[in-house]
Amino acid sequence: AQSVTQPDIHITVSEGASLELRCNYSYGATPYLFWYVQSPGQGLQLLLKYFSGDTLVQGIKGFEAEFKRSQSSFNLRKPSVHWSDAAEYFCAVGVYNNNDMRFGAGTRLTVKP
Amino acid sequence: GAGVSQSPRYKVAKRGQDVALRCDPISGHVSLFWYQQALGQGPEFLTYFQNEAQLDKSGLPSDRFFAERPEGSVSTLKIQRTQQEDSAVYLCASSLSRDRGYGYTFGSGTRLTVV
Numbered sequence: 001a002q003s004v005t006q007p008d009i010h011i012t013v014s015e016g017a018s019l020e021l022r023c024n025y026s027y028g029a030t031p032y033l034f035w036y037v038q039s040p041g042q043g044l045q046l047l048l049k050y051f052s053g054d055t056l057v058q059g060i061k062g063f064e065a066e067f068k069r070s071q072s073s074f075n076l077r078k079p080s081v082h083w084s085d086a087a088e089y090f091c092a093v094g095v096y097n098n099n100d101m102r103f104g105a106g107t108r109l110t111v112k113p
Numbered sequence: 114g115a116g117v118s119q120s121p122r123y124k125v126a127k128r129g130q131d132v133a134l135r136c137d138p139i140s141g142h143v144s145l146f147w148y149q150q151a152l153g154q155g156p157e158f159l160t161y162f163q164n165e166a167q168l169d170k171s172g173l174p175s176d177r178f179f180a181e182r183p184e185g186s187v188s189t190l191k192i193q194r195t196q197q198e199d200s201a202v203y204l205c206a207s208s209l210s211r212d213r214g215y216g217y218t219f220g221s222g223t224r225l226t227v228v
Binding site for chain 1: 117146148153154155156157158204206216217218219220221222
């Protein structure tokens with residue numbers, strides 16, 4: 001069965017610094033890959049997604065992610081973090097025609113002034 | 114509506130009480146999903162509807178959990194004889210298509226606390 005690992009439980013960065021959140025997945029076929037963001041007390045908002053094609057995908061709010069098949073990774077990046085980016089970030093993997101989309105445990109991002 | 118609406122936002126139930134959680138998806142969205150998110154964890158799949166048909170309920174943790182979507186729009190997740198381990202945020206998501214390529218739109222969730 002597919003699984004998702006987010007190795008970092010909590011990351012703190014300074015405002016204006018670059019950000020990379022790690023995500024590793026385990027699945028035999030090429031999965032659908034997603035990044036979601038969750039602010040306190042809110043639902044999850046889709047940042048970006050990957051199915052095929054260009055391995056570097058652009059999302060909302062200035063985020064991007066790169067799919068690396070050889071490393072089974074789908075890391076999320078942002079060149080300059082804003083205070084409003086503080087939230088919980090979830091990586092998720094889905095399989096075509098399978099309803100069980102798996103989420104990682106999440107990475108909590110704190111942004112220092 | 115403009116987004117996925119869930120009610121109530123918060124629910125406190127005494128152990129053994131039955132609860133019903135409501136999800137109002139985006140109008141026209143065919144697919145509807147329920148997820149359970151325990152504190153400090155990612156969401157875990159519970160069940161999936163395509164229109165009114167419940168096509169997958171493999172994630173429901175026990176037979177105390179029951180979900181329905183009788184007219185293919187609003188869905189209700191019912192938990193009978195609640196236990197403390199049922200305390201979690203229950204998230205509903207809807208999608209225009211069964212193809213996950215569209216991504217899901219999530220509601221803000223219902224936080225259930227069983228005391």
